[in-house]
Amino acid sequence: MSEPTGTFLAESTPVPHEWLRTVLQLLPVGVVIVDTAGRLLAANAAASALWGQAPLAGMRLENFGTFEAYWPGTSKRLRGEEWAVARTLKSRQTVSNEEVDIVGKDGARRTILNSAAPLYSAEGQLVGAVNINVDITERKATERAEFFVSEASRLLAESLDWETTLKAVARLATLEWADYCMVDVLGPDGALHRLALSARDPRKQELLDQTLGFPPRTGSDTPLARVFARGKPVLVADITPQWLDDVARSPEHRRLLETLAPRSSMLLPLAVGRRRFGIINLVSASPARRYTRRDLGYATEFARRAALAVESARLYREAREALRERDASAAMLEAFFAASPVGMGFVNQDLRYVRLNKVVAENNGIPLEKHLGLTPRELMGEAGTPIEDLLRQVLESQEAVVDDPVEYVAGPEPRTFLATYFPVRSGTELLGVGGVVREITEQRRMEDHLRFLTDATTQLATSLDWRTTVRNVAQLVVAQLADYCLVDMLGEDGEHLERVERRARDDVLQTQLEKSMPYAPSRGTPTVLRRVLETGRSELVAEVDEAAMGAFAVNDAHREVLEGLRPRSVMVVPLMARGRTLGIVSAATCSPTRRFSMRDLSQLEDLAWRAALAVDNARLYRQAEQAVAARDEFVAVATHELRTPLSALHLQLSSLQRTLDKLPPGESERLDQGLAGALRQADRLTRLVAHLFDVARLGTGQMALELGAVELSSLVHALVARMEEALATAGCVAVVHADAPVVALADRPRVEQVLMNLLTNAMKYAPGLPVELHVEREGDMAVIAVRDWGPGIPLEARERIFERFARNTGQHARASLGLGLYISRQLARAHGGDLFVEAPAEGGPGSRFVLHLPQWKKPSGTAPG
Numbered sequence: 001m002s003e004p005t006g007t008f009l010a011e012s013t014p015v016p017h018e019w020l021r022t023v024l025q026l027l028p029v030g031v032v033i034v035d036t037a038g039r040l041l042a043a044n045a046a047a048s049a050l051w052g053q054a055p056l057a058g059m060r061l062e063n064f065g066t067f068e069a070y071w072p073g074t075s076k077r078l079r080g081e082e083w084a085v086a087r088t089l090k091s092r093q094t095v096s097n098e099e100v101d102i103v104g105k106d107g108a109r110r111t112i113l114n115s116a117a118p119l120y121s122a123e124g125q126l127v128g129a130v131n132i133n134v135d136i137t138e139r140k141a142t143e144r145a146e147f148f149v150s151e152a153s154r155l156l157a158e159s160l161d162w163e164t165t166l167k168a169v170a171r172l173a174t175l176e177w178a179d180y181c182m183v184d185v186l187g188p189d190g191a192l193h194r195l196a197l198s199a200r201d202p203r204k205q206e207l208l209d210q211t212l213g214f215p216p217r218t219g220s221d222t223p224l225a226r227v228f229a230r231g232k233p234v235l236v237a238d239i240t241p242q243w244l245d246d247v248a249r250s251p252e253h254r255r256l257l258e259t260l261a262p263r264s265s266m267l268l269p270l271a272v273g274r275r276r277f278g279i280i281n282l283v284s285a286s287p288a289r290r291y292t293r294r295d296l297g298y299a300t301e302f303a304r305r306a307a308l309a310v311e312s313a314r315l316y317r318e319a320r321e322a323l324r325e326r327d328a329s330a331a332m333l334e335a336f337f338a339a340s341p342v343g344m345g346f347v348n349q350d351l352r353y354v355r356l357n358k359v360v361a362e363n364n365g366i367p368l369e370k371h372l373g374l375t376p377r378e379l380m381g382e383a384g385t386p387i388e389d390l391l392r393q394v395l396e397s398q399e400a401v402v403d404d405p406v407e408y409v410a411g412p413e414p415r416t417f418l419a420t421y422f423p424v425r426s427g428t429e430l431l432g433v434g435g436v437v438r439e440i441t442e443q444r445r446m447e448d449h450l451r452f453l454t455d456a457t458t459q460l461a462t463s464l465d466w467r468t469t470v471r472n473v474a475q476l477v478v479a480q481l482a483d484y485c486l487v488d489m490l491g492e493d494g495e496h497l498e499r500v501e502r503r504a505r506d507d508v509l510q511t512q513l514e515k516s517m518p519y520a521p522s523r524g525t526p527t528v529l530r531r532v533l534e535t536g537r538s539e540l541v542a543e544v545d546e547a548a549m550g551a552f553a554v555n556d557a558h559r560e561v562l563e564g565l566r567p568r569s570v571m572v573v574p575l576m577a578r579g580r581t582l583g584i585v586s587a588a589t590c591s592p593t594r595r596f597s598m599r600d601l602s603q604l605e606d607l608a609w610r611a612a613l614a615v616d617n618a619r620l621y622r623q624a625e626q627a628v629a630a631r632d633e634f635v636a637v638a639t640h641e642l643r644t645p646l647s648a649l650h651l652q653l654s655s656l657q658r659t660l661d662k663l664p665p666g667e668s669e670r671l672d673q674g675l676a677g678a679l680r681q682a683d684r685l686t687r688l689v690a691h692l693f694d695v696a697r698l699g700t701g702q703m704a705l706e707l708g709a710v711e712l713s714s715l716v717h718a719l720v721a722r723m724e725e726a727l728a729t730a731g732c733v734a735v736v737h738a739d740a741p742v743v744a745l746a747d748r749p750r751v752e753q754v755l756m757n758l759l760t761n762a763m764k765y766a767p768g769l770p771v772e773l774h775v776e777r778e779g780d781m782a783v784i785a786v787r788d789w790g791p792g793i794p795l796e797a798r799e800r801i802f803e804r805f806a807r808n809t810g811q812h813a814r815a816s817l818g819l820g821l822y823i824s825r826q827l828a829r830a831h832g833g834d835l836f837v838e839a840p841a842e843g844g845p846g847s848r849f850v851l852h853l854p855q856w857k858k859p860s861g862t863a864p865g
Contacts, residue, residue: 024043024044028046029132029135030044030049030132031131031133032056032059032131033128033131034128035127035128036126036779037060038059038064038086039060040057046133050105050110050112050133050135051067055105061089062080064080064085065080067102069102069103070287071101072100072111077287078100083114084116085116087116088129089126089129090832092118094115094117094118095115096579097134098114098115099113100114109287109289110135111135111136112133112135112136113132113133113134114131114133115131116129116132117129141292144176145177147176148172148173148177149301149302149305152169152172152173153302154443156305156306156341158443160312162313163185163195165309166183166195166310170196170198171198175200177295178282178283178284179283179284179289180198180199180200180281181196181197181282182197182283183279183281184278186218186276186277186278191218192228192278193215194212195278197209197211197212207256210256211260214248214249216279222246223236223243223267224279227267228276228279231274233296233299233300233303234267235292235293235295236266236291237291237292238263239264244258261285262283263283263284263285263286263289264290265283266281266282267281268280268299268302269307270303270307272311272339275311277307277310277314278307280303311339312340319337337356338357338358340359342359342437343363343435343436343439346433346434346435347432348431349395349430349431352373352374352375353373353375354432356368356371360437363415363417364379366379366380376391386406387419390404391421391435394421395432400421400422400423401419401420401422402420403419403420404418405417405418406437415439415441416439416440416441417437417440417441419435419437421433421435422434422435445599452480452603453606453607453610459472460610460611464617464618466615466618466619467500467501469614469618470500470501471503473485473607473608474486474487476607477585477587477607478503478504480603481587482505482571482587482588483504483509483591484503484505484509484510484590485502485587485588486499486501486516486586487501487502488529488584490581490582496522496523497520497522497533497584499516499519499520500583502517509590512565515564516561519555519557528541528551528552528572529552529572532572532574533574533584537574538574538604538605539571540570540598540600541570541571542569542595542596543568544567549562552570568594569588569589570587570588570596571587571588571596571600571601572584572586573585573587573605575611575612575615576609576612580616582612582615585604587604705747705830707745708856709743709744709745710744710746710748710751710856711742711743712738712742712744712751712782712784712853713740713741713742716738716773716784719759720734720773723759726760726763730764731769732767732770732771733771734770734771734773735770736772737772737775738774738775742777744853745831745832745854746831747831750830750831753823753827754824754827755773755784755851757821757824758786758824758851759786760820761788761820762788762790765788765791766790766791766846770789771786771787772786772787772788773785780855781833781854782854783850783851785849785850786849788846788847789844789846791845792839793847798837798838802821802822802825802835802836803822804819804822824851828851828852833853834852835851837849
């Protein structure tokens with residue numbers, strides 16, 4: 001049966017079907033809507049294509065674990081309760097953009113961004129959750145592959161020590177692309193020898209090292225030997241036991257391979273033309289990572305570059321020997337020059353070019369044949385003078401100059417090279433000067449960038465005042481990147497922008513920039529700055545034209561100010577820290593020749609990220625200061641509260657002792673009264689200390705629950721009976737509505753603790769009035785409601801009373817630490833439930849505290865009682 005192409009909906013979907021179907025059908029990402037039990041309400045075509053209609057239709061919270069998924073970079077499979085939608089249904093919190101590796105309906109491995117958010121009814125009741133799946137498989141695979149190929153190419157180009165470089169590349173491969181990387185190279189004896197072994201998991205490295213003695217044998221009929229002989233890359237998408245049998249050289253080798261548990265492999269020959277000199281084996285051991293043809297394409301390009309680098313390095317060594325020996329082969333020299341990835345040349349004693357390769361010609365921007373017979377000065381004019389002077393110095397001193405930096409300013413941007421020049425001799429005869437030139441422009445730019453970020457980080461860390469931090473950001477941007485900079489910060493309401501900083505390169509521009517201060521874009525304004533703030537994505541306007549100017553202006557007056565500033569190129573970057581957007585940074589250049597590039601944007605993004613963290617750290621510092629103040633208040637209150645009952649207890653016991661000493665042995669009435677008072681104070685002290693202890697354990701995450709089946713109706717009846725004397729003393733009558741058994745999955749003593757806190761509060765704030773307790777079921781939850789007829793709780797205070805140390809301001813202000821309701825709610829949530837307060841549904845005075853606990857479910861397979 002073919003899969004549906006449109007949205008399918010469950011009959012119980014609580015919204016109009018046609019409306020929901022139309023909306024979901026337009027979405028290019030997978031959308032699944034479930035009820036509170038995890039049952040499917042609706043899903044669109046993208047979700048069906050990802051998971052399959054049948055698995056979606058059978059969704060339940062208890063079988064979420066049947067959907068195969070893994071945490072990225074590990075082999076750890078998601079348990080059912082770890083899915084974003086399961087956590088959202090339990091915590092009612094939104095989960096955003098979690099990366100998860102999944103196995104979809106077609107068996108293919110994919111990477112998705114998994115998000116979930118709760119759905120509420122018009123009455124505020126949780127009715128389900130929506131789950132969004134964005135397939136980023138292609139993007140992640142491409143990013144990893146491109147980064148690996150780029151970094152590997154950089155490593156290969158930076159060194160002519162190919163053995164060390166290949167080992168570094170193997171380590172890089174296991175960081176970005178593979179779980180294992182093995183490099184075998186052809187030795188002088190014509191056999192393959194294992195040069196490098198690298199494992200992503202350090203715990204597997206020792207096991208991988210044991211395969212050192214099992215390199216592939218050339219000429220044998222094994223998969224690796226055939227790849228080496230043919231010089232063609234091979235993709236092994238799924239490694240089978242038969243494949244392991246074919247690769248293994250011995251039973252011991254076979255056991256090692258089975259323990260390493262490879263899942264997929266790419267075999268890449270190191271070859272240039274018909275020359276074979278090694279093989280690279282990239283292996284994935286992750287259940288959610290299977291190599292594809294696209295991966296093989298990137299890997300083949302990497303192997304080609306590695307082969308060229310290895311070949312060039314080998315040829316370079318051989319060419320050096322050829323320069324020292326007059327009988328060196330000219331053909332070998334030409335091959336070396338042609339294959340080298342770096343610029344190479346040779347000039348005679350008259351400093352005229354005799355040989356060079358295409359890389360040198362391309363670096364100079366002059367055809368190769370025009371170099372021959374000319375000196376650098378004749379070829380390049382004054383730009384060649386420093387090169388000619390350096391070559392003459394090598395001839396005269398007959399000493400090499402190594403890695404001399406050369407700046408070449410021809411072209412749109414300056415370029416930097418490292419040049420090594422060395423004398424070339426045949427015996428005692430000096431023939432001329434050889435040179436090796438390699439470009440390090442990007443490396444220098446990166447060094448400058450890192451130096452800038454280091455200085456910026458140091459400067460941003462000098463203050464815990466966020467306004468000082470923002471001022472430093474603007475100064476850094478103007479000093480390094482732009483002609484002027486603006487910083488807008490998001491207000492406390494999370495909507496309006498406040499322009500807090502502006503900085504220009506000179507006074508004239510600064511004066512004009514001051515006029516832009518009132519024009520921070522408000523919410524709903526269709527400007528570039530507002531779009532960056534709301535999307536969290538940077539924008540680069542390389543060339544500011546009339547349309548771009550309109551996209552920046554808030555109104556006509558603002559546009560007039562912008563025209564006075566004359567921006568030619570603009571970057572706008574969000575200030576984001578810990579998933580929150582704090583503001584935006586705008587940088588502009590007014591130079592007619594200066595245009596921002598993606599490299600400039602990346603540099604500004606790095607600075608903005610560090611600045612946002614510094615601003616957020618300042619905010620956290622303020623919160624920490626407030627927390628310290630709260631702690632000090634707590635210590636003061638706790639000290640007072642503990643001292644008072646202890647003093648009273650001491651006086652009561654002392655009085656009791658004196659009375660006991662004076663009375664005849666048979667008279668004990670006053671002794672009983674004193675003892676009762678002492679016990680009351682001791683009980684109060686015990687409760688206070690118990691509350692402090694619970695708060696400490698909740699704060700450190702050490703509160704452990706012993707969960708089991710608890711029948712709540714009998715628990716409530718028993719608790720009311722146990723508190724009958726206290727209720728009578730307070731003049732309260734407890735009325736219990738709990739006729740049917742309701743079983744919860746709970747820790748019985750902790751549930752009793754919560755209910756005792758609620759009843760104690762009712763007796764304290766509504767003495768002489770009745771208290772009603774209701775036990776009932778509500779969906780998958782067991783519910784206990786405690787309703788009193790006291791003064792009630794204002795709407796604005798219904799959340800505050802559950803905070804730590806929140807106390808009444810009336811006659812009971814000093815009666816407690818304000819911890820009872822805080823501890824009670826935390827205990828409820830630790831069970832997977834909740835505790836809240838509401839006005840009585842039937843009206844009238846008082847409050848209704850509602851405790852939700854998960855219902856106990858009979859284990860499957862249990863025989864009926």
